[in-house]
Amino acid sequence: DADVTQTPRNRITKTGKRIMLECSQTKGHDRMYWYRQDPGLGLRLIYYSFDVKDINKGEISDGYSVSRQAQAKFSLSLESAIPNQTALYFCATSDPPQGTDTQYFGPGTRLTVL
Amino acid sequence: GQNIDQPTEMTATEGAIVQINCTYQTSGFNGLFWYQQHAGEAPTFLSYNVLDGLEEKGRFSSFLSRSKGYSYLLLKELQMKDSASYLCAVDDSNYQLIWGAGTKLIIKP
Numbered sequence: 001d002a003d004v005t006q007t008p009r010n011r012i013t014k015t016g017k018r019i020m021l022e023c024s025q026t027k028g029h030d031r032m033y034w035y036r037q038d039p040g041l042g043l044r045l046i047y048y049s050f051d052v053k054d055i056n057k058g059e060i061s062d063g064y065s066v067s068r069q070a071q072a073k074f075s076l077s078l079e080s081a082i083p084n085q086t087a088l089y090f091c092a093t094s095d096p097p098q099g100t101d102t103q104y105f106g107p108g109t110r111l112t113v114l
Numbered sequence: 115g116q117n118i119d120q121p122t123e124m125t126a127t128e129g130a131i132v133q134i135n136c137t138y139q140t141s142g143f144n145g146l147f148w149y150q151q152h153a154g155e156a157p158t159f160l161s162y163n164v165l166d167g168l169e170e171k172g173r174f175s176s177f178l179s180r181s182k183g184y185s186y187l188l189l190k191e192l193q194m195k196d197s198a199s200y201l202c203a204v205d206d207s208n209y210q211l212i213w214g215a216g217t218k219l220i221i222k223p
Contacts, residue, residue, distance in 0.1 A: 042118070042201070042213035043157070050209070058210070090156060100145060100164075101205050105156035 003027045004106035006091050012112045013081050021076045021109050023091030031094045032074040033103065034058075034066060036087040043090065049074055081113040116140050118214035120202050125220045126192055134187045134200050134217045142207030148176050148187045149201040151216065157201055160187070189219075197221045 004025045013019050023032065034046040045058030047066040055068055063085065067075045078085055088110050092103040118138045126132040138146070145164035149157035163169055163178035163185060175188040187200055199216040206212050 040122075040215060042215040043203075044213075045210060048210070056209075088154075100162050101211070102147065102159050102162060103211060104159070107156050108154075110154075 004091060004093055004104055006089075006106040006109050008109060009107065010110045012114065014114050015082055017081050019078045019081055019111070021089055021091075021111070023074045023076070023106055025072050025091075025093045025106075027093050027095070027104060028071075029093035029095040029104075030071065031096070031101075032068070033092040033094070034064075034074065034076045035090045035092065036060070036085075037090060037108075038087050046076065078111075078113075081111075083113045086111060086113045116206060116212045118202055118204060118212055120200075120214045120217045122215070123218045123220065125222060126189075128192055128194060128221055128223050130192050131188065131190050132192060132219065134189075134202075134219065136185045136187075136202035136214060138183050138185070138202070138204045138212070138214075140204050140206040140212055143180060144205040144207040146176075146178055146185050147203045147205070147211065148174075148185075149203065151199045151201055153198070160200075192221050194221050194223070 007022045033048045035043040049055045049068045052068050065077045090108050091106040094101050094103045120136045148160040151157040161176040168177045173190045178185045199218045201216045202214040203211040
């Protein structure tokens with residue numbers, strides 16, 4: 001079984017719709033992240049969370065919100081989707097006390113906003 | 115500002131050696147990562163360097179010079195399955211990784 005899972009894997013939605021992307025992990029890591037990836041651009045950080053009570057904005061948080069329901073679950077919401085939010089979204093986890101802040105990624109969600 | 119530069123695309127021949135460079139300017143430094151990403155898939159961890167020098171791991175090696183703000187990933191005995199994007203990322207000691215845009219490596223027979 002995969003350590004980091006994301007649902008859905010693909011989603012097509014319309015402008016103005018609210019959508020939620022979910023991430024679950026069985027790695028036992030405290031830190032979780034949401035990124036988006038666009039062609040020709042690097043991974044850009046949307047939000048990150050170091051534990052259930054600690055949530056922080058990343059580089060591009062406008063138009064997004066998150067919820068850390070438990071250590072293992074971190075959800076990303078688009079309150080009112082717009083076409084330029086069409087992208088590949090990745091969830092990642094890390095556990096720095098193990099030595100390095102190596103991040104482990106889920107399989108990604110491909111989101112298309114029409 | 116924070117900046118990571120790597121070539122957009124490189125082409126190499128199966129069985130050959132290729133070196134992918136990464137230069138960085140960040141406010142802090144707590145290590146540099148290399149990830150491999152096949153098209154449409156998740157990035158997967160390849161290597162981590164925090165001290166100067168070469169780290170070898172099978173066909174892949176990674177080098178770091180902190181004074182020059184420079185790293186490279188060396189891939190030997192290239193195989194077709196090595197066709198992928200290679201992402202350089204720096205831990206800036208500020209709880210985030212700063213990511214380069216990635217280098218797309220094309221392997222030709």
